[in-house]
Amino acid sequence: xxxxxxxxxxxxxxxxxxxxxxxxxxxxxxxxxxxxxxxxxxxxxxxxxxxxxxxxxxxxxxxxxxxxxxxxxxxxxxxxxxxxxxxxxxxxxxxxxxxxxxxxxxxxxxxxxxxxxxxxxxxxxxxxxxxxxxxxxxxxxxxxxxxxxxxxxxxxxxxxxxxxxxxxxxxxxxxxxxxxxxxxxxxxxxxxxxxxxxxxxxxxxxxxxxxxxxxxxxx
Numbered sequence: 001x002x003x004x005x006x007x008x009x010x011x012x013x014x015x016x017x018x019x020x021x022x023x024x025x026x027x028x029x030x031x032x033x034x035x036x037x038x039x040x041x042x043x044x045x046x047x048x049x050x051x052x053x054x055x056x057x058x059x060x061x062x063x064x065x066x067x068x069x070x071x072x073x074x075x076x077x078x079x080x081x082x083x084x085x086x087x088x089x090x091x092x093x094x095x096x097x098x099x100x101x102x103x104x105x106x107x108x109x110x111x112x113x114x115x116x117x118x119x120x121x122x123x124x125x126x127x128x129x130x131x132x133x134x135x136x137x138x139x140x141x142x143x144x145x146x147x148x149x150x151x152x153x154x155x156x157x158x159x160x161x162x163x164x165x166x167x168x169x170x171x172x173x174x175x176x177x178x179x180x181x182x183x184x185x186x187x188x189x190x191x192x193x194x195x196x197x198x199x200x201x202x203x204x205x206x207x208x209x210x211x212x213x214x215x216x217x218x219x
Contacts, residue, residue, distance in 0.1 A: 141165040169202035169210035
């Protein structure tokens with residue numbers, strides 16, 4: 001049994017055991033969809049390393065008090081993150097007008113209720129798992145500061161948090177503005193993190209122009 005399979009089974013069993021609502025418990029006992037399981041196996045778990053604060057088939061109420069279910073709710077410290085896995089067959093090619101309108105209403109309701117929504121296509125999970133891992137890390141970075149490498153000072157740690165929240169590369173000027181430090185000090189921080197393989201240079205050879213997080217590094 002793989003580490004992911006063991007973690008997944010314990011996580012799902014814990015969600016079932018803790019659930020008092022018979023509707024949601026019944027859904028969980030039936031098991032998650034293949035697309036949701038594949039997202040967790042190929043994208044979330046490799047990027048984050050755990051399934052903490054994730055709640056599958058989470059129940060919410062819309063403006064008409066109707067029950068809605070989220071594929072995955074991510075709620076560290078009371079935050080409200082929603083992950084929806086869109087399967088091409090059911091959400092794009094074969095979706096009817098009524099279902100399409102209802103899906104738009106659902107996403108609008110979540111946005112108005114202050115949920116941060118991450119929509120992932122199943123085809124991206126299968127064909128672009130590395131990109132999906134970047135999405136996951138940027139999504140998580142909006143809610144929590146996950147553990148960082150030891151031995152970092154506050155500016156280095158905040159630089160990694162800043163990089164983690166971005167999907168694109170950033171310049172030393174952008175970081176200096178964020179940290180409110182001088183350009184010279186900021187470049188020393190960036191060069192040090194590059195040397196420690198925590199950041200990588202995105203552009204520039206003789207003079208580094210932009211930087212980004214090393215996504216293959218757990219910290």
